[in-house]
């Protein structure tokens with residue numbers, strides 16, 4: 001089958017500034033995305049997300065590997081491939097600060113070869129949708145960061161390309177704008193059959209928008225699954241121990257350094273130890289740590305894992321093997 005985005009074993013190293021050392025930002029990543037898929041590219045800072053996105057849209061040339069958009073080789077036919085792509089990079093560098101909101105939209109549509117007349121309706125629709133109506137004649141430089149980000153995303157949508165790349169679309173935005181952007185994207189996703197790749201370390205973006213999540217760490221893919229699958233996979237493996245005695249300092253240290261845990265106390269002054277178990281035998285080991293000091297266990301419950309915990313588990317614990325083959 002033909003993929004809309006198809007990258008094959010791409011690698012990218014940078015030279016560290018003022019040094020001969022190299023940083024392997026992307027260490028040989030392959031990824032295939034089907035039409036209509038909304039993929040979350042998740043990973044901690046420095047994982048290689050931006051580098052990967054820039055290579056996928058031809059803004060950065062990989063050291064090795066190939067990138068195809070709709071079967072077009074991006075490295076060989078960049079302009080042709082770009083006709084299918086819109087990209088919003090981190091920051092708002094792809095808009096003109098001295099033009100108004102409306103002028104920006106018109107300018108970039110024109111840049112795409114779209115006639116003003118033919119896009120008018122869509123342009124008004126987007127201005128309405130992004131709640132930019134009362135700002136449409138203001139210069140972009142006088143807008144808040146959130147507003148500017150909305151303009152940048154509107155420009156990408158106006159181009160009406162099949163593939164959209166969004167690099168950290170909600171980074172540094174206030175809660176309200178972040179929510180608004182998620183909502184707009186959700187609507188658009190529902191209405192149109194676009195292929196979207198969103199890099200983020202904002203969990204709600206993944207949970208609300210994406211069906212599939214690719215987790216990148218240290219320049220490699222460590223998980224590639226459906227979001228609901230990932231949650232399910234971990235759900236049965238989170239436990240909450242209610243303890244009738246506080247944990248000793250030693251117990252705490254062992255638990256915190258070896259497992260993904262949270263330790264709190266409840267109103268009855270009991271200790272609640274929540275653990276995410278990666279392999280079943282870890283549960284026995286945790287019991288052992290409790291047994292060592294005869295910590296009284298009142299009860300053990302299974303708990304619901306949220307996506308943040310899943311993410312931490314994978315990034316911290318090298319879940320690669322277990323999650324990789326269920327996609």
Ligand SMILES: Nc1ncnc2c1ncn2[C@@H]1O[C@H](COP(=O)(O)OP(=O)(O)O)[C@@H](O)[C@H]1O
Pocket residue numbers: 014015016017023024025043044045046047048049050051052
């Ligand atoms: N232009 C550059 N020069 C040198 N190192 C870079 C450059 N861009 C990114 N890096 C390094 O490459 C790694 C991946 O960066 P990046 O792709 O920006 O990750 P992310 O977007 O996931 O935070 C990081 O270690 C970063 O410091």
Ligand SMILES: [Mg+2]
Pocket residue numbers: 049050051090167168
């Ligand atoms: Mg980045």
